[in-house]
Each structure stands twice: as C-alpha cells, then as structure tokens.
Amino acid sequence: MSDEPLDDTGEDVELEATPRQSGMSGKKIVLFFVVPLLLVLGLIAGIFLTGLPSALMGGGSESQSAEKQASSSSQSVFYNMPTMLVNLNSDGQQQSFLKLKVTLELASEKGKSRVKKVTPRVVDNIQVYLRQLRMEDLQGSAGMQRLREELLRRVRAAADGAEVRNVLFKQMLVQ
Structure with missing residues (x-):
C-alpha cells in the first residue's frame, strides 16, 4: 500500500502541492521592523549629538557657567588702528584704492600697550599685504x-606677544 491518502471510494488521491506561506514576506519585514528600527536609531543619535542628555543631567550647566565666569573676568579691550589708504594691484588698468579702518580686539590692557608700541610694524605688515590684493579678492x-x-594672522605676527582675538572692520571703502 502507498502512503497517499484515500478518498471515500478507497482510491488513492494525489494531493496538489500548494506553496506554504511562511508568515511574513520580505516587504513586510522591512516595513514593520527595519524602518522603525532605523527611525529609532536616528532619533537616539540626534538626541546625543544635540547634547540633550548632558543638559538634562546637569553636565552642560556647569561648563556654561564656567565659560560665563571666564568671559566676564577677561573682558576684551579694543584698540583703534590708524586709517590706512592703499592702492590695490590693478595690472595696469585703472587705479583702485582701498580705505580701511580696523579695530583690534585684544585680551587685556597689557596687550593694548604692547600693540601701541609696535603700531608702525603692524601697519607696515597690513599695508604690504593690502597692496598686493586685487579688486576681485575683496568681493x-x-x-x-x-x-x-589674513589681517589677523599678520597682526598676531607683529604684535609682540599680545593676544589679539579678532580684527574688526570699522570702515572699508574700495574705489
């Protein structure tokens, strides 16, 4: 006898092979598991990159208060440089001029006195650089x-050890 099932009349019946569905298709797995998992991981990464956990735990407030105290104890000092008027590099075309007024942001009064002593050297370094500029360089x-x-780099090099934080433009006229 065969292992095949019998029908009501006792004859062998062949069963058709029907494909058995294995739960979920690939699209459903991606839709219900992979996409939400990626969204959750992205959300967690975003939270950590913004620094929210340290702010919630109090870590950010200590460093921020320390920065505020440091900035309030070391106020910036400003030094106005003399007005500079230079002609720009024009390659034989019509002459172009640059009138420039800058203010230096310094860390301390001591730095201001140092810069005052070497102002001619600082002005010279700036003017040598400005004379080689073209009109297109300033656009x-x-x-x-x-x-x-570039001005900050040159001022720091000539400032005799003074801590120069920034170069601020007061006036810049190109003609």
Whole structure:
C-alpha cells in the first residue's frame, strides 16, 4: 500500500502541492521592523549629538557657567588702528584704492600697550599685504572673511606677544 491518502471510494488521491506561506514576506519585514528600527536609531543619535542628555543631567550647566565666569573676568579691550589708504594691484588698468579702518580686539590692557608700541610694524605688515590684493579678492563675504583671517594672522605676527582675538572692520571703502 502507498502512503497517499484515500478518498471515500478507497482510491488513492494525489494531493496538489500548494506553496506554504511562511508568515511574513520580505516587504513586510522591512516595513514593520527595519524602518522603525532605523527611525529609532536616528532619533537616539540626534538626541546625543544635540547634547540633550548632558543638559538634562546637569553636565552642560556647569561648563556654561564656567565659560560665563571666564568671559566676564577677561573682558576684551579694543584698540583703534590708524586709517590706512592703499592702492590695490590693478595690472595696469585703472587705479583702485582701498580705505580701511580696523579695530583690534585684544585680551587685556597689557596687550593694548604692547600693540601701541609696535603700531608702525603692524601697519607696515597690513599695508604690504593690502597692496598686493586685487579688486576681485575683496568681493563678497568670502573675500571679507579671507581678508579678516589674513589681517589677523599678520597682526598676531607683529604684535609682540599680545593676544589679539579678532580684527574688526570699522570702515572699508574700495574705489
């Protein structure tokens, strides 16, 4: 006898092979498990990158209060540099001039007295740099930022050890 089932008449009946569904398809697994898992991981990463856990636990307030105390105890001192008027590099075209007034942000009064002593050297370093600039070098906010960074580098080099924090533009006229 065969192992196949019998029908009511006692004859062998062949069963059709029907594919058995194994619970969930691949799309459903992705939709119900993988996507929510990625969303939760992204949310957790975002929370940690913003620093929210340390702020909730009180870690951020100590460092912020220390920064406020440090900044209030060391106020900036400002020193106005003399007005500078230079002609720009024009490659034989019409002459262009730059009139520049800057203020130096210094860390202390001691730094201000040091810069006062070496002001001619600082002005010389700035003017030598400005004379090699072209009109195109000063265009746009990127040009202004490059100018600020370069002036700060040159002022720090000539400032005789004074801590120069920033170069602030008071007036800049290109003609």
